[in-house]
Structure formats: structure tokens, C-alpha cells
Amino acid sequence: MRLVILGGGESGIGTAILGKKKGYDVFVSDFGKIKENYKEILVINGIVWEEEKHTEDLILNADVVMKSPGIPDKSPIVKKLIAKGIPVISEIEFAAPFTDATIIGITGSNGKTTTTMLTHHLLKSAGLNVGLGGNIGKSFAWQIADNKYDSYVLELSSFQLDGIINFRPHIAIITNISPDHLDRYDYKYENYIDSKFRITMNQTEEDYLIYDADDEAIAEWFKTHTTKAKLIPFSLTKTFSEGAYIKNNKMEISINQEEFTMDTEHIALEGKHNMKNAMAATSVAKLMQIRKATIRESLSNFQGVEHRLEKVLKIQNVQYINDSKATNVNATFFALDSMNTPTVWIVGGVDKGNDYNELMSLVREKVKAIICLGVDNKKIIDVFGNVVDMMIEVDNMNDAVRMAQRLSEKGDTVLLSPACASFDLFENYEDRGNQFKQAVKNL
Structure with a gap:
């Protein structure tokens, strides 16, 4: 049985190891680069792999294909597999x-x-x-x-x-x-x-x-x-x-x-x-x-989850909260809803078709200032520009946190809850949250 794995990340490597152990003929193909530590594991386990390309002859002869969750069904290689009737499944399956x-x-x-x-x-x-x-x-x-x-x-x-x-x-x-x-x-x-x-x-x-x-x-x-x-x-x-x-x-x-x-x-x-x-x-x-x-x-x-309403530090009686994991409006709704003090809100990033109007009543009630941290903040400014007293645009985390410190006073909360994906300025939401925590510690 030939098992082809598309994507050499955590789920791909794990599937390759299990497949090899269960006697499959395993091949890993990643259109991007595979991390060095993952390559070593593949080599140690005698698993054939390629990176920065998908060689069709080595993929379209599969009995089953495990596709990493990040690869969309619309990608050309996946379409070809489906057209050939080869099952394309997830690691879980x-x-x-x-x-x-x-x-x-x-x-x-x-x-x-x-x-x-x-x-x-x-x-x-x-x-x-x-x-x-x-x-x-x-x-x-x-x-x-x-x-x-x-x-x-x-x-x-x-x-x-x-x-x-x-x-x-x-x-x-x-x-x-x-x-x-x-x-x-x-x-x-x-x-x-x-x-x-x-x-x-x-x-x-x-x-x-x-x-x-x-x-x-x-x-x-x-x-x-x-x-x-x-x-x-x-x-x-x-x-x-x-x-x-x-x-x-x-x-x-x-x-x-x-x-x-x-x-x-x-x-x-x-x-x-x-x-x-x-x-x-x-x-x-x-x-x-x-x-x-x-x-x-x-x-x-229970200690909670990093980057999810995570209390970072209290500085001059201002609480700094890292909610970088809030990558959509609904998550930010929960975050704003749980604020009990005047809030300086850091928001923005890659918008996945957000409707910010859902946050309007909470912003009116709780938010005193908005700091837009994204490459394109037009939508946020259009929706909330007339609602809060202060609206500022920045393009890096250090400026966002310094600005937040200036705009906040005793008893306030500074909340990073972006309601957006992070890929315009950061590697991922973890990187965004870690930069926030570091910037707060540097104040």
C-alpha cells in the first residue's frame, strides 16, 4: 500500500512515522520547505521525501493520500488526486x-x-x-x-x-x-x-x-x-x-x-x-x-491557555492582557465582554471577511481608545472612527504597546485582541502574542 503525505509539518511527519510502522510504502511531499529537525526524523526512519515541489509521478500512484490541514482542496495536486479517485484524507482519519x-x-x-x-x-x-x-x-x-x-x-x-x-x-x-x-x-x-x-x-x-x-x-x-x-x-x-x-x-x-x-x-x-x-x-x-x-x-x-485572555503584567495599575489567539470577531466579542474596566484595545491584522458591527455595543460601552495594528486598517477605522475618542495606527508591536501605555491611566486595561489573522506583520498568533508580552515587559 502506497501512502503519500502532502505537507511535511507536524501532522505529516507523524502520519509518515505511523504509516511506516504499519508497513506502508511512504512518501512525503511538501511544496514549501521542511524543517531541518523533521528532515532528520524522516531520514532516520528511512522515509523518502521531497520539498519545494510536488512530483506528480510519485504522488498520483498513491493508494491513499494524507493531506495536511493547511492545504486547500482547490490546490492543483489535490484536484488531480480527486479526479483519479484516490482517497484524500486527514491525519485523524x-x-x-x-x-x-x-x-x-x-x-x-x-x-x-x-x-x-x-x-x-x-x-x-x-x-x-x-x-x-x-x-x-x-x-x-x-x-x-x-x-x-x-x-x-x-x-x-x-x-x-x-x-x-x-x-x-x-x-x-x-x-x-x-x-x-x-x-x-x-x-x-x-x-x-x-x-x-x-x-x-x-x-x-x-x-x-x-x-x-x-x-x-x-x-x-x-x-x-x-x-x-x-x-x-x-x-x-x-x-x-x-x-x-x-x-x-x-x-x-x-x-x-x-x-x-x-x-x-x-x-x-x-x-x-x-x-x-x-x-x-x-x-x-x-x-x-x-x-x-x-x-x-x-x-x-486550571491555568488557562497561553495567548487566550492571558494576564501579562500590571504596570502602574494598568492590566495588560494578551488575547492574540482571538483571530476572529466572535473571539474578540468574548474578550471585550469580559472587560470590567475602561479598555485600550489593540486590534487588526489580516481580515477574513469580518463584520465589526457585531462589536459596536461593547466598544461603545468599554473601549476608550483603539490602536490599529495591521497593514490595512481601513475597515476598522470606518466602523469605529466616530465611536471612540482616540484612534491610532501603528505598524509594529513595540509602538502599539508604547502608545497603549500613553493612552491608559490607573485602573484601565490594555487588551490585545486582534479579531484578525496575524500574517501581515507576524509569523502566527503565537509570535504576535510573544512580541506583545516582550514589549510589555520592556515598558
């Missing part, structure tokens, strides 16, 4: 049959990283032998090749779910859905929504789907679609006999006739959106029979 571990799959436009990390933290703290992978950390395929975990918590992007055929998580979570990556879905929101719901398409009556019952897009999908999985909703406003909700500042969860309650003030994560992430993760913990005391302790000591 390739790897899953080689493990009998319990799989918890988590998707959504926002909150999926926090929910994934928190779920993993809950299970690991309870002593379970659990792996963490998918869109974060070490490749799922690589872990299956090297380790023997009893369960996996996987963060799954819509691109990874686009490449599944039989993949079936025992427990699936959809944290929420808001317009994102529409450039990859022919600018049709319904295509993107369908893509997220692929997480439940192979689930049976023995499986579970945990979802946000307050989410409009999810509610719309359920009007015309069904899943066989048992449904476990969570909500900030509704109550359920089976599901999770917040009532009188208590998180209440009822699953399989088992009750769990906890005061929200004891949960380490702050903000309404994080209450949802906590309800989703705790629902998993309940399904996995984790003891109540362990769940309470884990929820109260």
Missing part, C-alpha cells in the same frame, strides 16, 4: 483505526483550545492515561505510533474534519459556531457549519454529542439534521433535565441520573464564554466517571 483508545473530539470556532486543554487537565488529574493532540501539541498519529494511551482528547479544526470518512469520536463537543475561514468554504456559511457537524456524522446511539444550546448556527442545523448520538446541551440561560447549565451562580450538570454542582466563583477561568468551556469539559469528565472532588479541584486550579 488515517490514524484513528490504529488505536482502540476512547476518543474525545472537540471542535468549534472559538473556545476549542481552552476546552481541549481543560478536558485533558480534568482527565489527567484523575489519573487517566490520556493523550492530547489534533490541532495542538504532538501529532495524533505520532502518539499512536509511539505511545499507548487509553484515551485521547483531540482538538479538531474544520479542515481536519473535512478529511474524515469513518472517524468516530465516542464523545464529541461543538463549542460554538461563528463565521470563520469562509475563504475555504466558497464564502458559504452553511458549508462551514456542515463541516463542523462532520464530527458527529459517524456517531452511534452509544456515543455523545455535547453542544452549546445558546448557539444560533447550531440550533439552525438541528432544525433540518439529526445525529444518532445522545445529546448533552449546555447553556447560560436555559435549564435541562439532561445537560449542563448555570443557575444562581452555580454550574449544574445532570448526566445519566448523576448530578454535579459547583459555585462558579471557584472556577479558575473567568468570563461567560469560559463558563461554557467549563460546562463542556466537565460533561466529559462526568461521562468518564471522574470523581466529583477531583473535578472541583481541577476546575479551581
Whole structure:
């Protein structure tokens, strides 16, 4: 069996190692450059590879192709493979049959990283032998090749779910859905929504789907679609006999006739959106029979995720917060919503078709100044130019942070929550967040 892997990044290398171990004839092809450490691993494992090109003769003879999530379906080589009827799948689809571990799959436009990390933290703290992978950390395929975990918590992007055929998580979570990556879905929101719901398409009556019952897009999908999985909703406003909700500042969860309650003030994560992430993760913990005391302790000591509403420093009584992971409007909505002080907001980058009007009421209420950090800030200026007292454009992080310090006074918050991708001025959102943290430390 010939396995061709398009893309020599983390998921590609992991798939190559697992494929080789399972007796496939493996070939890795990357249209860009492969990192040196990954090349060494390929050489050590005797895996043939190429970079900066796709040699068609070596690719179009594949029995199966694993495509890295970053490569769009529209790319010429992928179109040729599909035309030849060669299956093009994601790493998750390739790897899953080689493990009998319990799989918890988590998707959504926002909150999926926090929910994934928190779920993993809950299970690991309870002593379970659990792996963490998918869109974060070490490749799922690589872990299956090297380790023997009893369960996996996987963060799954819509691109990874686009490449599944039989993949079936025992427990699936959809944290929420808001317009994102529409450039990859022919600018049709319904295509993107369908893509997220692929997480439940192979689930049976023995499986579970945990979802946000307050989410409009999810509610719309359920009007015309069904899943066989048992449904476990969570909500900030509704109550359920089976599901999770917040009532009188208590998180209440009822699953399989088992009750769990906890005061929200004891949960380490702050903000309404994080209450949802906590309800989703705790629902998993309940399904996995984790003891109540362990769940309470884990929820109260969880540290959160880097670049997601991360408190950096307080300088002259001004709190600096790094929310660089907010790459769309919905994520920034949550960030602004959780601000309790006058806010200097650093925003901008590569816009994925954003509608900033959704933020208007929050900006009027909370934001005293806006610092635009992007190559093209026209849209942001057009929307908010008349709403805030102060609007400034900068083209690097040091200037953004220095300007923010000038515009802020005691008791204010400086919030980096860009609502955009980072590729105009930074390598990725991590680079953007790290530059912010460094600039704050240099003040």
C-alpha cells in the first residue's frame, strides 16, 4: 500500500512515522520547505521525501493520500488526486483505526483550545492515561505510533474534519459556531457549519454529542439534521433535565441520573464564554466517571491557555492582557465582554471577511481608545472612527504597546485582541502574542 503525505509539518511527519510502522510504502511531499529537525526524523526512519515541489509521478500512484490541514482542496495536486479517485484524507482519519483508545473530539470556532486543554487537565488529574493532540501539541498519529494511551482528547479544526470518512469520536463537543475561514468554504456559511457537524456524522446511539444550546448556527442545523448520538446541551440561560447549565451562580450538570454542582466563583477561568468551556469539559469528565472532588479541584486550579485572555503584567495599575489567539470577531466579542474596566484595545491584522458591527455595543460601552495594528486598517477605522475618542495606527508591536501605555491611566486595561489573522506583520498568533508580552515587559 502506497501512502503519500502532502505537507511535511507536524501532522505529516507523524502520519509518515505511523504509516511506516504499519508497513506502508511512504512518501512525503511538501511544496514549501521542511524543517531541518523533521528532515532528520524522516531520514532516520528511512522515509523518502521531497520539498519545494510536488512530483506528480510519485504522488498520483498513491493508494491513499494524507493531506495536511493547511492545504486547500482547490490546490492543483489535490484536484488531480480527486479526479483519479484516490482517497484524500486527514491525519485523524488515517490514524484513528490504529488505536482502540476512547476518543474525545472537540471542535468549534472559538473556545476549542481552552476546552481541549481543560478536558485533558480534568482527565489527567484523575489519573487517566490520556493523550492530547489534533490541532495542538504532538501529532495524533505520532502518539499512536509511539505511545499507548487509553484515551485521547483531540482538538479538531474544520479542515481536519473535512478529511474524515469513518472517524468516530465516542464523545464529541461543538463549542460554538461563528463565521470563520469562509475563504475555504466558497464564502458559504452553511458549508462551514456542515463541516463542523462532520464530527458527529459517524456517531452511534452509544456515543455523545455535547453542544452549546445558546448557539444560533447550531440550533439552525438541528432544525433540518439529526445525529444518532445522545445529546448533552449546555447553556447560560436555559435549564435541562439532561445537560449542563448555570443557575444562581452555580454550574449544574445532570448526566445519566448523576448530578454535579459547583459555585462558579471557584472556577479558575473567568468570563461567560469560559463558563461554557467549563460546562463542556466537565460533561466529559462526568461521562468518564471522574470523581466529583477531583473535578472541583481541577476546575479551581486550571491555568488557562497561553495567548487566550492571558494576564501579562500590571504596570502602574494598568492590566495588560494578551488575547492574540482571538483571530476572529466572535473571539474578540468574548474578550471585550469580559472587560470590567475602561479598555485600550489593540486590534487588526489580516481580515477574513469580518463584520465589526457585531462589536459596536461593547466598544461603545468599554473601549476608550483603539490602536490599529495591521497593514490595512481601513475597515476598522470606518466602523469605529466616530465611536471612540482616540484612534491610532501603528505598524509594529513595540509602538502599539508604547502608545497603549500613553493612552491608559490607573485602573484601565490594555487588551490585545486582534479579531484578525496575524500574517501581515507576524509569523502566527503565537509570535504576535510573544512580541506583545516582550514589549510589555520592556515598558
